[in-house]
Amino acid sequence: MPLFQTIQFNETTKILIWQITESLEELLSKVVLKEKTQLRLNGMKSQMHQRAFLSVRMLIQEMGFTDHELHYDEFGKPYFDCHNYISITHSHDFAAIIISDETVGIDMELQREKILRIADKFVDTENSYLSLNSGTDNIADYIRELTIIWGAKEAIFKIRNEKGISFKDHIRIDAFSLDQNQTEASLHFNDLVIEFNVHYKEMKSDISGQNFTLVYAFEK
Ligand SMILES: CC(C)(COP(=O)(O)OP(=O)(O)OC[C@H]1O[C@@H](n2cnc3c(N)ncnc32)[C@H](O)[C@@H]1OP(=O)(O)O)[C@@H](O)C(=O)NCCC(=O)NCCS
Structure with a gap:
């Protein structure tokens, strides 16, 4: 298709x-x-x-x-x-x-369990609102949330494209809900704070039946 x-x-x-x-x-x-x-x-x-x-x-x-x-x-x-x-x-x-x-950046990610193992490497301030921390032990939703965070950080990285940016230390994704499709984010790097609007959307592949997350970001 x-x-x-x-x-x-x-x-x-x-x-x-x-x-x-x-x-x-x-x-x-x-x-x-x-x-x-x-x-x-x-x-x-x-x-x-x-x-x-x-x-x-x-x-x-x-x-x-x-x-x-x-x-x-x-x-x-x-x-x-x-x-x-x-x-x-x-x-x-x-x-x-x-x-x-x-100025825009886009990222598409397959939702997969593997992200649980690397969450520590790219999540920091976001831990304050992630669903596993708020009492729900729904792993599937947690994977969906982590995939949005990862995708948003990739999209923001693609916009700025600066050497030395750490997903964990420099990019913060604001609280969001799986029922909505947007949030905000900020990059704190080289004594500058830059704000972004972030949009996300999930979709299923007709080929493999697997779920994907599309994230795109705009520099404000
Ligand atoms: C370069 C990078 C952004 C590509 O993202 P990806 O998820 O691996 O792959 P995607 O398919 O989503 O994107 C690939 C496309 O990004 C674009 N791209 C590559 N380098 C780029 C850069 N420096 N800036 C913006 N866009 C870039 C290209 O168009 C590329 O596709 P193409 O060469 O076929 O045209 C990514 O590999 C990267 O380096 N990320 C930052 C490193 C990092 O901090 N990682 C996480 C640490 S926890």
Whole structure:
């Protein structure tokens, strides 16, 4: 299935999600790649990574852009020739992009138990409101919450793209509820405090039946 979902967030911000069902050959036949991109594709070890990478090009084409207009800075952050901002993510069955005239970051994560083992590495102030601490011993909800926090921190990191940012020490995600779809966050780094609006949405893959969390953030 090609385009899985489109979110017109506001007049100038659009999110496109691709569910990756096509073969490598099928995707290759549908995208036009510049030489630099083709070389990067050739160097990828896994076919899944290649299919995700090409699915992003499908999304870019869907938005009326071409691969020729997409570039990467020295840290791997994507940008366009024009004034639009772009952020990219891929995770297992999905690839997604956000394009906006505001500074944005996006992240997609598979909800999985493994996150329980690494929570300590990226959660700090958020412990004050996480559901396991407020008496509910619902592990499934706790995993969903942790995945939102992780995704939000990745999205914020992608916006700022600064060396030395620690998810645990420098990025704080405000309290949120699984019933809602937004919260706020702040980055405390290099004597500056920068605020963000964070939005999240969960979705199930038609391919694997697994649950994913999409998070995108705007710098205020
Ligand atoms: C670079 C990073 C943000 C990528 O995120 P990820 O969840 O691994 O992978 P995603 O699929 O969501 O995102 C990959 C895309 O992010 C973009 N990206 C890569 N580096 C980037 C950067 N420095 N800034 C912004 N965007 C970046 C690229 O578009 C890339 O896809 P593409 O190369 O195919 O176009 C991530 O690996 C990273 O370095 N995070 C910060 C490190 C850290 O502190 N980790 C946690 C410690 S507890």
